[in-house]
Amino acid sequence: MRHVFLDHQSSTPVLSEVFDAMKPFFTEAFGNPSSLHQHGLRVRDALKTARQQMAALIHAESEEEIFFTSDGTESANLAIKGVAYANERKGKHLVVSATEHPSVIQSVEFLEKQGWTCTRVKVDREGFIDLADLRAAITPQTVLVALHHVNHDIGTIQPVREAGKICAELGVPLYVDCDASAGWLPIDVKEFGAALVSFSPHRFYGPKGVGVLYRNRKARIVSILHGGIQEGGRRAGTENVPAIVGGGVAAEIALKELPARSAHTAALQKRLWDGLKTQIPYIQLNGPVPGPGRICTNLNLSTEFIEGEGQLLLCDMNGIAVASGSSCVSKSLKISHVLGAIGLDHALAQGNIIMSLGKDNTEADIDYTVETFAKIVTKLRGMSPMWDEFQKGIIDSVIAPTGRGKSFSQHAADVSGKAAH
Amino acid sequence: MSDTYTLYNPTVMEHFMNPRNMGDIQDADGVGEVGAAACGDIMKISLKIKDGKIADARFKTFGCGSAIASSSMATELIKGRTIDEAMSFSNQEVVDALGGLPPVKIHCSVLAEEALKAALEDYVKKHPELAGKKTAEQAVTA
Numbered sequence: 156m157r158h159v160f161l162d163h164q165s166s167t168p169v170l171s172e173v174f175d176a177m178k179p180f181f182t183e184a185f186g187n188p189s190s191l192h193q194h195g196l197r198v199r200d201a202l203k204t205a206r207q208q209m210a211a212l213i214h215a216e217s218e219e220e221i222f223f224t225s226d227g228t229e230s231a232n233l234a235i236k237g238v239a240y241a242n243e244r245k246g247k248h249l250v251v252s253a254t255e256h257p258s259v260i261q262s263v264e265f266l267e268k269q270g271w272t273c274t275r276v277k278v279d280r281e282g283f284i285d286l287a288d289l290r291a292a293i294t295p296q297t298v299l300v301a302l303h304h305v306n307h308d309i310g311t312i313q314p315v316r317e318a319g320k321i322c323a324e325l326g327v328p329l330y331v332d333c334d335a336s337a338g339w340l341p342i343d344v345k346e347f348g349a350a351l352v353s354f355s356p357h358r359f360y361g362p363k364g365v366g367v368l369y370r371n372r373k374a375r376i377v378s379i380l381h382g383g384i385q386e387g388g389r390r391a392g393t394e395n396v397p398a399i400v401g402g403g404v405a406a407e408i409a410l411k412e413l414p415a416r417s418a419h420t421a422a423l424q425k426r427l428w429d430g431l432k433t434q435i436p437y438i439q440l441n442g443p444v445p446g447p448g449r450i451c452t453n454l455n456l457s458t459e460f461i462e463g464e465g466q467l468l469l470c471d472m473n474g475i476a477v478a479s480g481s482s483c484v485s486k487s488l489k490i491s492h493v494l495g496a497i498g499l500d501h502a503l504a505q506g507n508i509i510m511s512l513g514k515d516n517t518e519a520d521i522d523y524t525v526e527t528f529a530k531i532v533t534k535l536r537g538m539s540p541m542w543d544e545f546q547k548g549i550i551d552s553v554i555a556p557t558g559r560g561k562s563f564s565q566h567a568a569d570v571s572g573k574a575a576h
Numbered sequence: 577m578s579d580t581y582t583l584y585n586p587t588v589m590e591h592f593m594n595p596r597n598m599g600d601i602q603d604a605d606g607v608g609e610v611g612a613a614a615c616g617d618i619m620k621i622s623l624k625i626k627d628g629k630i631a632d633a634r635f636k637t638f639g640c641g642s643a644i645a646s647s648s649m650a651t652e653l654i655k656g657r658t659i660d661e662a663m664s665f666s667n668q669e670v671v672d673a674l675g676g677l678p679p680v681k682i683h684c685s686v687l688a689e690e691a692l693k694a695a696l697e698d699y700v701k702k703h704p705e706l707a708g709k710k711t712a713e714q715a716v717t718a
């Protein structure tokens with residue numbers, strides 16, 4: 156069976172160059188960078204190199220603006236809580252978009268319980284914020300604006316440069332979550348006008364266990380972990396040295412290979428979507444059309460009349476690894492909040508599958524995926540009462556309405572006696 | 577990858593991959609369609625009843641792997657049962673026969689129980705003489 160990995164947004168394999176660079180730091184170069192002897196100093200030097208490599212990837216001026224954390228989630232927590240606590244006396248208001256990653260949203264919810272307030276800027280049907288809404292949301296009490304560069308779910312590329320200009324004009328620091336874009340799209344912190352930027356090397360062929368937070372020297376931030384003076388006192392705890400070293404090498408290679416990787420995945424993205432939409436009726440793409448508004452690696456699909464977990468499982472049993480934002484897949488039994496925020500019909504959110512491409516995917520992988528996925532859809536539709544009821548005109552399609560029958564959501568509410576969320 | 581890891585146990589996976597009794601019964605004696613309030617999924621069970629017993633049961637499901645496996649197992653289990661026996665069918669039987677479901681997926685087996693009961697109610701509604709019998713029996717047990 157062919158194995159096709161189409162979940163690069165969850166993680167990527169470590170490059171052999173990266174792995175080789177990491178190895179000595181598990182064994183002979185095991186020192187703690189806080190130590191003052193040879194073992195410590197050698198490792199300290201390696202961290203500096205990694206900082207320079209990370210700084211180069213995002214065009215930061217100096218490696219001193221780079222902090223290492225354990226992952227993207229910790230970076231987001233530090234960015235939000237660290238800035239909020241540092242500026243408590245200035246004001247207790249935050250602005251975020253409605254489709255931020257849960258690490259941002261839940262950090263904000265945590266602060267709201269402690270007296271902060273937050274304005275969530277809504278997004279349109281493709282997931283874009285409206286810059287006028289962003290401007291209107293900022294008040295004299297606002298201490299931070301948080302916006303993602305690329306949406307982790309639907310691939311929307313936000314107008315971060317324009318957002319940066321608004322923030323600069325109003326004197327509020329901007330934090331840009333670049334987890335879904337770093338290594339795939341060019342990032343320039345100055346062009347973004349970003350005071351803080353976070354990303355994770357395991358999304359671009361580096362190891363897990365390291366996250367990066369860029370902080371412009373002018374942005375005030377306090378540590379949310381206590382017990383040490385690592386990372387200039389902003390992040391206590393012994394550094395994960397092998398992962399940091401590996402992450403640095405991954406960043407260096409990503410910067411070099413970025414144009415080739417983007418071009419390759421963009422071509423596959425087009426081939427995959429063209430193939431799926433010609434082979435499968437009643438399928439739609441969520442988020443912007445592939446092009447300048449959408450990252451080259453992501454396709455977020457809704458296939459009507461069938462549920463996402465079944466699609467995911469059958470893909471997996473056929474060697475294809477994908478993700479889903481269906482409520483059946485989540486432990487909370489709620490659809491992805493991003494799909495909710497773009498106003499996607501519940502029926503379509505239930506049929507959600509996310510495919511994310513990587514540099515090693517091939518055209519043959521894509522063709523196999525299109526062919527296999529079409530079979531899976533046919534199989535699941537054959538089992539679905541909704542497909543049947545659509546054929547009979549009892550319910551209508553959301554994607555291509557015929558004007559016959561009631562909506563799926565109405566039908567689901569009728570048979571369950573409760574509106575679906 | 578040499579080993580295959582699965583989200584559910586082998587029995588659940590088997591029923592999901594090769595569901596039993598999938599489909600509709602054209603001249604069904606009872607049909608029940610229910611939705612899960614928790615996740616918004618839908619299950620439909622149709623029954624053929626002969627001599628007071630379930631002669632055939634079929635399902636159609638819009639739902640997760642557990643829901644499909646639960647409907648496959650539930651339709652297997654209830655075939656041959658009398659209406660009264662089927663009326664006291666519980667989702668726990670499905671869960672046990674499947675060798676367990678993850679806690680968050682128990683509601684999917686409840687959906688199978690509810691779809692079956694809805695189908696039985698539909699049948700009883702079409703046969704008021706049975707409804708009378710049922711009430712009389714309940715009166716006796718009570």
Ligand code: FES
Nearest residue numbers: 483615639640684
């Ligand atoms: S039916 Fe939705 S979680 Fe199982």
